[in-house]
Amino acid sequence: MLVHTALNRAEQVARHWTAAGCPVVIHVDRNVPRATYKSFEQIMSDDPLIRFCKRHRCEWGTWGIVAASQSASEMMLETFPQASHIYLASGSCLPLRPVQELVEYLAARPRTDFIESATTAEVPWTVGGLDQERFTLRFPFSWKRNRYLFDRYVELQRSLGLKRKIPTGLVPHMGSQWWCLTRQTLSAILQDPERDTYDRYFKRVWIPDESYYQSLTRVYSTNVESRSLTLSKFDFQGKPHIFYDDHLQLLRRSDCFVARKIWPHANRLYQAFLTDSSASMKRTEPNPGKIDRIFAKAVERRTRGRAGLYMQSRFPNLDWENGVTCNPYSVFEGFAELFDNFDTWLAKATGARVHGHVFSPDRAEYSGGQKMISGALSDSAAKRDYDPRAFLTSMIWNTRGERQCFQFGPQDTQDIGWMVARDPNAQVSVISGAWAVPLFRSNRNFADLRKDAAELQKIESKHLDTLRSADAKARIRIWTMAEFIEAPMEPLQTIIDEIGQANPRRLTEAPTMVDLEGFGQFLQNLKNQGMHPYLMGDFPVEHGPVYMPKPPRKPYLVQ
Amino acid sequence: MGALQSYRLRLQRQRWRIRAFRKRRDLKAISDRTDQIRDTDIMVFSTLRNEKVRLPYFLDYYRKMGVGHFVIVDNDSTDGSLDYLCGQSDVSVWHTKASYKRARFGVDWLNWLQRKHAHGHWTLVVDPDEFLVYPFCDTRPLRALTDWLDASSIKSFSAMLLDMYPKGRLDEQPYEEGRDPIEIASWFDSGNYTMRKNKKFGNLWIQGGPRSRVFFGDEPAKAPALNKIPLVKWDRKYTYVSSTHMLLPRGLNQVYDEWGGEKASGVLLHAKFIDTFTLKAAEELARSQHYSASVEYKAYADSMRDDPELWCKWSEKYINWRQLEILGLMSKGNWA
Numbered sequence: 004m005l006v007h008t009a010l011n012r013a014e015q016v017a018r019h020w021t022a023a024g025c026p027v028v029i030h031v032d033r034n035v036p037r038a039t040y041k042s043f044e045q046i047m048s049d050d051p052l053i054r055f056c057k058r059h060r061c062e063w064g065t066w067g068i069v070a071a072s073q074s075a076s077e078m079m080l081e082t083f084p085q086a087s088h089i090y091l092a093s094g095s096c097l098p099l100r101p102v103q104e105l106v107e108y109l110a111a112r113p114r115t116d117f118i119e120s121a122t123t124a125e126v127p128w129t130v131g132g133l134d135q136e137r138f139t140l141r142f143p144f145s146w147k148r149n150r151y152l153f154d155r156y157v158e159l160q161r162s163l164g165l166k167r168k169i170p171t172g173l174v175p176h177m178g179s180q181w182w183c184l185t186r187q188t189l190s191a192i193l194q195d196p197e198r199d200t201y202d203r204y205f206k207r208v209w210i211p212d213e214s215y216y217q218s219l220t221r222v223y224s225t226n227v228e229s230r231s232l233t234l235s236k237f238d239f240q241g242k243p244h245i246f247y248d249d250h251l252q253l254l255r256r257s258d259c260f261v262a263r264k265i266w267p268h269a270n271r272l273y274q275a276f277l278t279d280s281s282a283s284m285k286r287t288e289p290n291p292g293k294i295d296r297i298f299a300k301a302v303e304r305r306t307r308g309r310a311g312l313y314m315q316s317r318f319p320n321l322d323w324e325n326g327v328t329c330n331p332y333s334v335f336e337g338f339a340e341l342f343d344n345f346d347t348w349l350a351k352a353t354g355a356r357v358h359g360h361v362f363s364p365d366r367a368e369y370s371g372g373q374k375m376i377s378g379a380l381s382d383s384a385a386k387r388d389y390d391p392r393a394f395l396t397s398m399i400w401n402t403r404g405e406r407q408c409f410q411f412g413p414q415d416t417q418d419i420g421w422m423v424a425r426d427p428n429a430q431v432s433v434i435s436g437a438w439a440v441p442l443f444r445s446n447r448n449f450a451d452l453r454k455d456a457a458e459l460q461k462i463e464s465k466h467l468d469t470l471r472s473a474d475a476k477a478r479i480r481i482w483t484m485a486e487f488i489e490a491p492m493e494p495l496q497t498i499i500d501e502i503g504q505a506n507p508r509r510l511t512e513a514p515t516m517v518d519l520e521g522f523g524q525f526l527q528n529l530k531n532q533g534m535h536p537y538l539m540g541d542f543p544v545e546h547g548p549v550y551m552p553k554p555p556r557k558p559y560l561v562q
Numbered sequence: 563m564g565a566l567q568s569y570r571l572r573l574q575r576q577r578w579r580i581r582a583f584r585k586r587r588d589l590k591a592i593s594d595r596t597d598q599i600r601d602t603d604i605m606v607f608s609t610l611r612n613e614k615v616r617l618p619y620f621l622d623y624y625r626k627m628g629v630g631h632f633v634i635v636d637n638d639s640t641d642g643s644l645d646y647l648c649g650q651s652d653v654s655v656w657h658t659k660a661s662y663k664r665a666r667f668g669v670d671w672l673n674w675l676q677r678k679h680a681h682g683h684w685t686l687v688v689d690p691d692e693f694l695v696y697p698f699c700d701t702r703p704l705r706a707l708t709d710w711l712d713a714s715s716i717k718s719f720s721a722m723l724l725d726m727y728p729k730g731r732l733d734e735q736p737y738e739e740g741r742d743p744i745e746i747a748s749w750f751d752s753g754n755y756t757m758r759k760n761k762k763f764g765n766l767w768i769q770g771g772p773r774s775r776v777f778f779g780d781e782p783a784k785a786p787a788l789n790k791i792p793l794v795k796w797d798r799k800y801t802y803v804s805s806t807h808m809l810l811p812r813g814l815n816q817v818y819d820e821w822g823g824e825k826a827s828g829v830l831l832h833a834k835f836i837d838t839f840t841l842k843a844a845e846e847l848a849r850s851q852h853y854s855a856s857v858e859y860k861a862y863a864d865s866m867r868d869d870p871e872l873w874c875k876w877s878e879k880y881i882n883w884r885q886l887e888i889l890g891l892m893s894k895g896n897w898a
Contacts, residue, residue, distance in 0.1 A: 238896045245710060249701035266706055297898050305896030308824040312890045315722040315789060316827035318757060318766055318818045325822040378753020379876040381775050389782040390756035400890060401753035 005071055006094035007032035007061060009267035010043045013094035019277050021052040023102030026083040029053065030071040033060040054082055064146050068180070068212040069205065073193065080190055087113065090183040095264035096233060097246075097276055105232075105260045109183070116188050116224045119178030119231045120217040137209035138175040139166045146209075170197070170204050176217040181233035181263065184220065191223040192216065234259035234291075236298040239306050244298050251275055253297070256290040311400055311428075313393065327426035328399040333408040333502060334429060337437025337484065340412070342514035346370070352510060353502045355406035361398070362391070362415035377401035384416075391418040399428070406502060413438050413462035420469045429477035432498050435467060436460075436484040436539025440517060443525045449532070457534050464538060483540030488516065571762075575810040578801040581666075582673035588660035589635065589671055593648045596633070596679050603630030604684045604704055607676055609668035611637040612845075613690040614646055615838065618740045620690045621650060627694070628703040629686065633679060635671045637662050654679075662851040666804070673801050680796040684708040687792050687806045688830065693744065694721055694792065695883045696828035697894040710897055711795070718809065719793035720817035721828035724750050724891060725771045725835065726880065727872035733837040743833035749877040751775065752889045755788070765789060765808040765815035772835075772872040777861040786858055790830055791817055826895030829886050835872060 004027055006013040017027045029047070031040050040058070047053045056074040061067040072091055079089055088109045098105070123134045140160045144152040159165075169175060184192075195201070201219065205211040220227055234257055236244040243264050246254060248271040254262055255275075265272055308317045311329025319325070339345045339359070346357040350370070359368030367382040375381050378401030380394070387394045399407060423429045438459045442452050470479050478501070482494060496510055523542040530536070599605070606629050613620075621632065632653040636644045637660075647655045658671065665671050676685060686694065686704075696707050696719070711719060726747040728735060735746045755770035766789050774785035790806045794814065801810050808815050819825045839862075847859045878889070886892045 240714070242713060244898060245713070247698070247702050247706055249698065266709065268703070268705060268709075301894065301896045301898035304824050304894065305819075306823045308819065308822050308893075309890065312824075313757060314755075314824075314827075314890050314893065315720050315757070315766060315768060316818045316825040316893050316895065317823065318759065318820060319822045320820045323820065323822045375874060375876050377876055379751040379772070379775060379874055380754045381779065383779050383782075385780050386754075386774070386782045390758070393756040397753050397755070 004029050004092050004094060004096075005032075005061070005068065005075070006030065007035060009094060010035075010039070012265075012267045012273065014043070014047060015273060015277060016094070016097060017047065017053055018050065019098060020102060021050050023106070024052075025102060025106070026052040026054070026079065026086060028056050028075045028079045028082070030056050030075045031058055032071075033058045054078055062145060062147060064210045066206045066211050069215045072212070072216075076189055077193055080186065080193070087186055088183055089186065089189050090232070090261075091181055092233070092261060093181070093263055095267065096181070096261050097263070097265045097272060098261050099234070099254055099257060099276055100260050108260070114185060114187075115226045115228050116182070116184045116220055117228050117230060117232050118182035118184060118217060118220050120176040120220060120227060120229050121178055122174065122176055138169060138214070140209070141167060141207045142209045143207065167204075167207070170200050172222065173201070173204075173218055174221060175214060176221055177214045178217045178229065179231040179233065179235060180212040181231050181235060181261075182216055182220075183232050184216070185224075188220055188224045192219045232260045234262040234294070235264070236294065238298075239302045244301070246272060248272055253294055257294050258291050311396060313396055326428065327422060328396055328428045330399050330403055330406070331428045331430065332399055332406060333498070334411050334423060334431045335408060336411045336432065337434030338432070339410045340437040340440045341434055341484070341488070342516055345514050346410070348512070348514040349408060352499055352512075353406070353408070355408050355502060356402065358407065358409040360412065360415050361409045362387070362411060362419065364414070364416060367394075388416055388418070391416060392422050395419050395422065408502075413459040413466065417462060417466065420466050424469050424472065424475040424477055424479070427476045430498070430501060431470060431477050431479045432494070433467070433470065433479070433481040434484050434487045435463060435481055436536060438463060439484075439526065439536060439539055440519070440522070443522050444517065449528065453529060453532050453534050456529055456536060460536060460538055467538070483538065485540030485542055488519070491516070571810060571812055574803075575799075575801055578670075578673060578803065578810070579677070582670045582677065582801065585660075585665050585670035586674045588658045588665060589656040589674070590658065592636070592644060592655045592657045593653070595651070595654045596631070598652070599631045599679065599683075601682070604628060604686065604708060605630065605680055606632045607634075607672050607680070607685055607687045608632070608689060609635040609637060609662075609672060610639070610643065610690050611662070612639045612641045612643060614639070614641040614643040615737065615739050616690045616743070617643060617646055619742060621653070623693055624686070625652070627699070628705050633675050635668065635675070637668070669802050669805060676796055676800075677798045681798040683796055684711075685794055685796045687802065691743070691832060691834045692723070692792075693831040693833065694828055695831055695886065695892070696721070697826060697883060697887065697892070697897055699828075699883055707897075708793075708795070717795045718791050718814040718817055719826070719828065720789070720791050721793065721830045722768055722891065723788040723790050723832050724829045724886075725773055725788075725832045726750050727772055727835040727877075729873045729877070731871055732835055732839055735837065737836045737838060743836055744831055744880060747833045747836050748880045749873055750880060752878045752891065756782070757789070760808070763803065763808045763810070763815055764812045765791070766818055773858075776872055777858070784857060791815065792830060793828075824893040824895050826897045827892045829883075829892045831880070
């Protein structure tokens with residue numbers, strides 16, 4: 004048992020092992036003050052099954068930990084001839100199942116070595132990019148204390164192409180440092196005539212405690228079971244996850260013999276697992292997968308996070324969002340201008356939440372004229388324009404689970420154009436030039452209309468360039484107005500299908516298009532005034548497009 | 563960040579340290595129990611004025627969390643706060659009559675006391691109306707969090723300020739000593755926050771919530787900052803720059819992940835808006851000792867006169883930390 008802090012917990016666990024008849028050799032880190040060590044040794048002296056071995060200075064990633072386990076193993080093999088399997092544990096390990104069960108389990112497998120051991124090429128665990136190199140470079144500098152020298156020396160060796168020779172007959176393997184070996188295998192490793200060679204080699208290997216026994220076992224063992232009996236989960240930096248009181252049920256349902264590492268103040272865990280009464284250990288259905296899931300999720304949360312969330316501890320740089328927004332949404336440009344009551348129709352057809360122009364200059368036009376929506380996001384234009392990007396991501400985040408649709412156009416605040424274009428969640432449908440319809444229907448002086456038309460056309464043209472950019476990732480569809488009114492149902496059906504909600508049936512009801520009688524002439528008038536509207540495509544001057552039947556139609560059925 | 567910028571920030575940090583050193587003369591130790599602080603104690607630092615009614619619950623809340631010692635600066639209270647604090651065995655109290663504003667809203671005083679007493683401790687700097695909520699706070703003591711932060715080599719922990727408010731008028735339910743103010747002010751805004759990066763100090767600047775919504779609807783840029791880094795493994799070289807919004811050295815402000823992941827973070831439930839607020843706002847306005855000429859309090863006073871209700875149909879009712887996690891206001895990060 005390797006111990007460096009929380010000596011009281013180590014004592015508790017050591018006594019738990021010996022109570023079941025298992026001898027324990029304790030290695031106390033040299034960094035523990037002498038006085039503390041002495042009193043610890045004193046306290047434990049009443050137990051004949053507990054011994055203390057020579058102390059080494061242990062630092063993460065260095066040879067000290069291997070040296071410690073060697074000393075302890077030697078003492079164990081020498082002092083306790085009855086020991087058939089030797090289990091390497093730490094002071095923060097906690098036996099989860101009755102020791103007797105472990106004893107029986109091992110007795111039934113007298114020749115099996117339980118040690119996780121895989122060749123470097125085959126495992127993805129290594130953190131920090133040193134996998135094969137940890138066996139071929141030298142690491143004289145401490146990673147914890149002298150990171151700078153450590154890194155520089157690695158670089159130097161790489162650039163000079165220096166490589167160490169791996170001792171013959173040795174194939175580097177790696178794995179969890181917590182093993183359980185048979186007396187035969189362990190003594191063969193420790194009594195090997197070549198041990199000096201191996202030790203010298205491993206002293207300069209990076210993190211030898213994860214490779215020394217793992218490699219040498221492969222030389223001697225006849226029966227390696229490549230897994231650790233110790234449940235140990237690692238986070239994305241290679242640190243072990245810690246177990247707390249609230250993991251009690253989880254640990255009960257794992258079928259591992261030993262878990263690490265346990266928070267020293269987790270009183271309930273120590274109490275539950277070290278009181279060996281059969282009642283408290285009554286086993287529920289084992290479900291070891293649950294622990295895996297919980298910790299895998301934690302790693303994913305730390306490395307990838309929740310898509311579309313911007314908050315105090317997640318503020319991704321551009322292109323590192325893993326999802327600009329959290330949910331698919333639809334942006335309609337020109338539809339509300341071309342169709343009467345388009346939002347009502349769309350809401351009915353899709354079951355989605357359909358807003359008006361949420362980026363209109365006066366206020367965010369939420370569906371149903373609401374002043375505020377989920378998350379207490381207000382309709383104030385000032386607040387929205389203070390950070391339009393946050394406004395949109397918040398709106399989509401707050402309404403997770405409900406698809407949002409909103410209208411957009413050149414008369415709106417334009418800041419979000421680029422963000423929407425690069426968001427794969429956005430479905431953008433544009434009828435270009437439809438902004439001219441409200442102008443056409445308005446009753447204003449033509450000189451003003453002309454000015455507005457020129458301005459809107461310029462804005463939309465710029466916006467379309469954004470949407471057509473090579474980096475745009477949204478689902479973007481652009482029709483000219485002329486193209487669209489030629490056959491409106493088909494594009495509408497495609498869009499609705501893609502939204503894919505509520506209505507798997509074909510559209511039965513088309514939205515009512517506004518009366519475009521005279522629109523062609525209107526465009527021609529603009530042209531005559533020197534302003535060339537081109538975004539709406541080609542409209543014949545004389546009459547409205549062929550498609551348009553005469554006066555206001557009733558909604559009709561399409562089969 | 564260039565060497566020059568780095569040097570400038572270092573100068574600035576030295577300036578705040580010197581300032582804190584000068585301001586030490588403002589402070590008079592009334593009850594100095596700092597010799598009782600154990601090496602492993604987590605400490606709370608706070609400046610207050612006339613908060614007697616809040617103190618019993620405040621101290622209790624953090625004691626239960628596992629805080630070992632409180633260091634409090636009493637800025638000339640007249641309601642008996644000082645006497646009450648002197649009677650608490652785990653509280654050290656300093657008293658001052660000096661200007662809160664000229665001590666940069668108390669930052670200089672606390673910087674000094676932290677430098678003197680908090681070196682090597684995990685310290686939590688909170689006001690008496692701020693209640694820390696962190697992942698697993700219902701099952702794990704604060705020590706579990708700080709141990710984990712230590713093991714992960716993390717030195718500072720973010721906890722954004724979340725403004726809490728009651729349903730109905732602020733003065734509808736009177737607050738009584740010893741009671742949990744979150745029972746009264748149990749509502750909050752869940753999704754109307756904006757954030758941007760402060761290039762100079764590297765911290766996030768968060769705004770929004772009910773104060774921005776109600777008091778600063780037309781001028782969101784003036785809304786108060788909500789980003790806070792209250793929990794820090796203190797070193798005598800550190801200084802808070804402006805309230806607990808940001809620190810120097812600037813590396814301590816990097817409490818957020820920029821590559822898509824989530825770091826662990828908590829929330830400070832801000833129970834400012836209860837019936838005591840109306841009185842407080844009037845007093846603070848008269849003293850004008852608050853940030854940017856008390857613009858905040860002016861705005862409050864104006865709005866509060868007519869319609870002192872922050873609650874709206876979309877307000878969320880506070881349940882627990884898991885709710886805040888799901889809403890995306892805080893995160894477990896890789897702590898599981």
